[in-house]
Amino acid sequence: MHVHRLEKIWLTFGIAMLAVFLTVLGLMTFSMGIAPPTGHAQLDPTKVNETAPFDNPGLHEVGDGVYEAVMTAFTFGYNPPNMEVPVGSTVHFTVTSSDVVHGFEIPGTNINMMVVPGEVNHASHTFDKPGEYLVLCNEYCGIAHEMMMTKIIVK
Amino acid sequence: MATEAKTPSKTNPATEPANEPANEPSLKGTFASVMLLGGFILASWLGAFILFMVKN
Numbered sequence: 001m002h003v004h005r006l007e008k009i010w011l012t013f014g015i016a017m018l019a020v021f022l023t024v025l026g027l028m029t030f031s032m033g034i035a036p037p038t039g040h041a042q043l044d045p046t047k048v049n050e051t052a053p054f055d056n057p058g059l060h061e062v063g064d065g066v067y068e069a070v071m072t073a074f075t076f077g078y079n080p081p082n083m084e085v086p087v088g089s090t091v092h093f094t095v096t097s098s099d100v101v102h103g104f105e106i107p108g109t110n111i112n113m114m115v116v117p118g119e120v121n122h123a124s125h126t127f128d129k130p131g132e133y134l135v136l137c138n139e140y141c142g143i144a145h146e147m148m149m150t151k152i153i154v155k
Numbered sequence: 156m157a158t159e160a161k162t163p164s165k166t167n168p169a170t171e172p173a174n175e176p177a178n179e180p181s182l183k184g185t186f187a188s189v190m191l192l193g194g195f196i197l198a199s200w201l202g203a204f205i206l207f208m209v210k211n
Contacts, residue, residue: 004179006186013193021200032211110210 045117073102076144103138
């Protein structure tokens with residue numbers, strides 16, 4: 001079969017690009033743990049306050065500089081309301097909602113997830129720079145949606 | 156009819172070298188469009204990747 005010279009060039013370019021994208025994705029999955037969430041945690045959204053770990057929301061130190069932030073989102077706020085961690089801390093967020101669908105976004109980081117009632121969602125971030133990090137809801141959840149926020153202080 | 160039959164046809168495969176078809180279409184425009192689209196996809200991918208790495 002005859003293939004035009006220019007056609008060979010663009011086919012090579014396209015296939016090489018696909019190979020590079022997939023290789024980078026594959027390498028990052030293992031080197032940086034960037035993978036789709038695994039596991040599926042559910043709970044009764046009407047019993048969030050009685051269900052572990054949400055019966056004890058807050059910042060728990062799970063290792064040297066590693067914290068687990070157990071949080072609930074509700075109309076219109078987050079529990080615990082304010083958190084403080086030292087610079088360089090890695091925080092694993094475990095979040096659920098006790099009423100409607102909320103958002104959980106920390107601008108300037110890669111954390112941006114939905115908080116769905118009945119589901120437990122996870123995200124992690126290492127806070128290398130000191131400052132005040134805003135946590136905000138980006139899913140319209142009611143009349144005071146724009147007031148729904150909390151802060152993480154890193155110092 | 157007789158004169159037509161004697162005229163050698165340009166597209167006769169028997170008289171053409173197999174790797175150089177004489178009536179090959181010009182694909183320069185197609186090539187430019189494909190490369191522009193490919194460049195756009197590559198730039199978008201790199202943009203998203205760099206943003207992700209900076210925010211991580």
